[in-house]
Amino acid sequence: MSSHTYNATGVRWDLTDLFRSHDDPAIQETLAACRTCAERFAERYRGTICVPGGPPPERLLAAIREMEALQSDLERAGAFAGLLYASDTTRPEHRDLRERVEQHLTEIGNLVLFFELEWLEVAEDAAGALIEHPTLAAYRHFLRQARRMRPHTLSEPEECLLNERDNTGPRAFGRLFTELTSSLSFPFQRNGRDERLTLSEILALSHAPDRDVRRLAHETLFQVLETQALVLTFVYDTLIQDHLTVDRLRRFPHPMAARHVANEIDAKAVEQMLAVTERNYGEAQRYFRVKARLLGLPRLALYDQYAPIGAEAPRSTFERAREVVLEAFDAFSPVFSATARQFFERRWIDAEVRPGKQDGAFCASPSPAVHPYVLCNHTGNLRDVMTLAHELGHGVHGWLARKQTLLNYDTPLTTAETASVFGEFLVFDRLLATETDPRVQLALLCGKIEDAFATVFRQAVLTRFEQAVFARRKAGRFTPDIVCRLWLDANRPYYGDAVELTDCYRWGWSYIPHFIHSRFYCYSYVFGELLVLSLYRQYKDEGASFIPKYIAVLEAGGSDSPESLLGSLGVDFHDPAFWQKGFDEIRALVERTEALADSLATQAGSGRARGAL
Numbered sequence: 001m002s003s004h005t006y007n008a009t010g011v012r013w014d015l016t017d018l019f020r021s022h023d024d025p026a027i028q029e030t031l032a033a034c035r036t037c038a039e040r041f042a043e044r045y046r047g048t049i050c051v052p053g054g055p056p057p058e059r060l061l062a063a064i065r066e067m068e069a070l071q072s073d074l075e076r077a078g079a080f081a082g083l084l085y086a087s088d089t090t091r092p093e094h095r096d097l098r099e100r101v102e103q104h105l106t107e108i109g110n111l112v113l114f115f116e117l118e119w120l121e122v123a124e125d126a127a128g129a130l131i132e133h134p135t136l137a138a139y140r141h142f143l144r145q146a147r148r149m150r151p152h153t154l155s156e157p158e159e160c161l162l163n164e165r166d167n168t169g170p171r172a173f174g175r176l177f178t179e180l181t182s183s184l185s186f187p188f189q190r191n192g193r194d195e196r197l198t199l200s201e202i203l204a205l206s207h208a209p210d211r212d213v214r215r216l217a218h219e220t221l222f223q224v225l226e227t228q229a230l231v232l233t234f235v236y237d238t239l240i241q242d243h244l245t246v247d248r249l250r251r252f253p254h255p256m257a258a259r260h261v262a263n264e265i266d267a268k269a270v271e272q273m274l275a276v277t278e279r280n281y282g283e284a285q286r287y288f289r290v291k292a293r294l295l296g297l298p299r300l301a302l303y304d305q306y307a308p309i310g311a312e313a314p315r316s317t318f319e320r321a322r323e324v325v326l327e328a329f330d331a332f333s334p335v336f337s338a339t340a341r342q343f344f345e346r347r348w349i350d351a352e353v354r355p356g357k358q359d360g361a362f363c364a365s366p367s368p369a370v371h372p373y374v375l376c377n378h379t380g381n382l383r384d385v386m387t388l389a390h391e392l393g394h395g396v397h398g399w400l401a402r403k404q405t406l407l408n409y410d411t412p413l414t415t416a417e418t419a420s421v422f423g424e425f426l427v428f429d430r431l432l433a434t435e436t437d438p439r440v441q442l443a444l445l446c447g448k449i450e451d452a453f454a455t456v457f458r459q460a461v462l463t464r465f466e467q468a469v470f471a472r473r474k475a476g477r478f479t480p481d482i483v484c485r486l487w488l489d490a491n492r493p494y495y496g497d498a499v500e501l502t503d504c505y506r507w508g509w510s511y512i513p514h515f516i517h518s519r520f521y522c523y524s525y526v527f528g529e530l531l532v533l534s535l536y537r538q539y540k541d542e543g544a545s546f547i548p549k550y551i552a553v554l555e556a557g558g559s560d561s562p563e564s565l566l567g568s569l570g571v572d573f574h575d576p577a578f579w580q581k582g583f584d585e586i587r588a589l590v591e592r593t594e595a596l597a598d599s600l601a602t603q604a605g606s607g608r609a610r611g612a613l
C-alpha cells in the first residue's frame with residue numbers, strides 16, 4: 001500500500017455546526033450581540049454583587065445564568081476561529097479571523113470582569129451563606145472555588161499594573177527563552193553529511209536504533225546548550241525570583257501554593273503522591289536493567305533510555321485504527337463506543353495529514369452547547385492509534401459532561417486526563433491481547449512502560465528539582481554550576497546505579513519549557529497518570545460494577561472538586577495505598593516485560609541474537 005493509504009486522506013472535520021465559513025456574517029452578529037449583552041450585564045449588575053450582606057441569592061443566580069449564556073456564545077465563536085486556524089494555519093483569512101475574535105473576546109471579557117472581583121469582595125459570612133443557599137446549589141462549587149483566590153487577589157489597579165508590566169517582565173523572559181532555544185542549531189553528521197538540526201530534531205534522535213547516533217545526539221545537544229549557559233541561567237534565575245516576589249505580594253505561603261489552588265488539590269496530597277513515587281524508583285531501575293539486557297548492554301546509559309525494542313507493529317490505516325479503538329471502547333462500555341462512533345460518523349474529527357494543518361493532536365470541548373472536536377495527524381504508526389484513543393477519550397468525557405452547565409463543565413488539570421489516558425489503556429490492552437508476534441508484544445509493552453515513566457517518574461524528578469531550586473534561591477543568585485548540581489542531585493535517586501549518568505547531562509534542566517512558562521506544572525502529569533493507572537487497576541479488580549460509577553464521574557464534568565467527585569469511586573488522595581495501586585499496575589507491566597524477555601532469550605538461544613530483539 002502507498003503511504004497515501006495511511007494518511008487518512010479526506011478525513012476532515014465539518015465545522016458547520018459552529019459557523020458556515022470564515023466570512024459567515026453570523027460570526028460578526030454573534031460577537032456584536034455578545035458585546036451588547038455584556039454591556040447590559042454591566043449596567044444591571046455592577047455594584048450590586050458586593051453589597052453589605054451580599055446580593056439576594058436569586059439575583060446572584062440570575063447573574064450567573066446570564067454570564068453562562070454570554071460565555072457560551074463567546075466559546076462558540078472562539079472555538080470556530082481556533083479550529084479553522086488549526087485546520088490550515090497558513091491561510092491569511094484564518095489568521096485574521098482568529099485575531100479579530102480574540103480581540104473581541106478580550107474586550108468583552110473586560111466588560112464583565114467586575115463580576116467575579118465583586119464576588120471575591122463579598123464579606124466572608126455573607127458569601128458563606130450564599131454558597132450554602134439551596135437556590136445556588138448548582139453553582140456551589142464554582143462559587144467556592146472562585147473564593148479560594150480571595151486572599152491572593154490584589155486591588156483592581158494593582159492587578160492591572162501587574163498584568164501590563166508582565167509583558168515586559170516575566171513574559172518577556174519567557175519569549176527570550178523560546179526564541180533562543182528555537183533558534184539554536186545543532187551540528188550533526190548523518191550518513192556522511194553535515195546537517196544542522198533543530199532542538200526537536202536532535203531530541204527525536206534519542207529514539208534512534210543506532211547507539212552511536214543516540215550518544216552523539218545526546219552529547220551535541222548539551223554541548224550546544226552549554227554555549228548558552230549565561231543566558232539560560234539568567235532567564236531561569238530571574239523567573240524564579242519573579243515568582244517568589246509575586247508569591248510574597250499575593251501572600252501565597254509557598255512556591256507551589258498558587259498551582260495547588262488552580263489544580264483544586266492540597267499540598268499534603270501532592271507530597272504524599274511524590275513520596276510514594278520516590279519509594280517506587282526501584283521499579284524503574286528494575287525495568288532499566290531488563291532494557292539493558294534486551295539491548296545486550298551491561299548497563300544502560302542515559303541516551304539508551306528511549307532506544308527502540310522489539311519489532312514495530314505493522315502500520316494501520318485510519319479505518320483500521322478506528323476499528324481497533326471502537327472495539328476496545330465497546331468491550332469496556334457501549335456508552336464509550338457509541339459516543340466515539342459519532343466523531344467518525346458526524347465528522348467531528350480531522351485526522352488527515354496535509355500541509356498547513358496544525359501538528360500534533362488535541363480535543364477541543366468548548367462548551368456543553370457544542371460537541372467536542374478532535375484533531376490528529378494520522379500516519380499509520382502505533383503511536384497514532386494510541387493518540388486517537390487518547391483524544392477520543394477526551395471527546396467521550398466532553399460529550400458525557402454536556403449535561404452540566406458551562407461553569408460546571410471543565411475539569412482542572414489534575415482530572416483532565418481521566419478518560420483520555422484510560423482510553424489509551426483500553427486500546428493498549430486490546431492490542432497486546434490480540435498480538436501474536438512476541439517481538440511486537442515486547443515493543444508494545446516497552447512503549448507503554450516508557451510512556452508511563454516519562455509522565456510519572458520523570459515528572460516527579462522535575463518537581464523535586466523545582467522544589468530544590470526554589471528553596472536554594474532564597475540564599476542568593478544562581479550560577480550555572482549551582483543549578484547543574486541541583487539537577488543531577490534530583491536525578492540520581494531515580495536512575496540509581498541502573499543507568500549511567502553522563503557528565504554533560506548536568507545541562508538537562510536548561511531546555512525544559514515548563515520550568516520557564518508554567519512553574520510546578522509537572523506534578524499534574526504525575527497526578528493524572530497515576531490516577532488513571534489506579535482507576536484502571538480498580539476496574540480490573542471490580543469488573544462491571546466499576547463502569548457505571550466511572551461514567552457518572554465523567555458525566556459530572558467539573559461540577560465539584562476532584563476529591564469529592566472521585567470520592568464516589570472510593571478514591572482517597574491522602575491515602576498512600578491509593579497512589580501505590582498505580583505503581584502496582586506499572587509493576588505488572590514490568591514483570592510481563594521481564595517474562596517476555598526471558599522467553600525470547602531462551603528461544604534465541606545463548607549468545608545468539610542478543611541485542612537484536
Ligand SMILES: [Zn+2]
Pocket residue numbers: 390394417420
Ligand atoms: Zn490529553
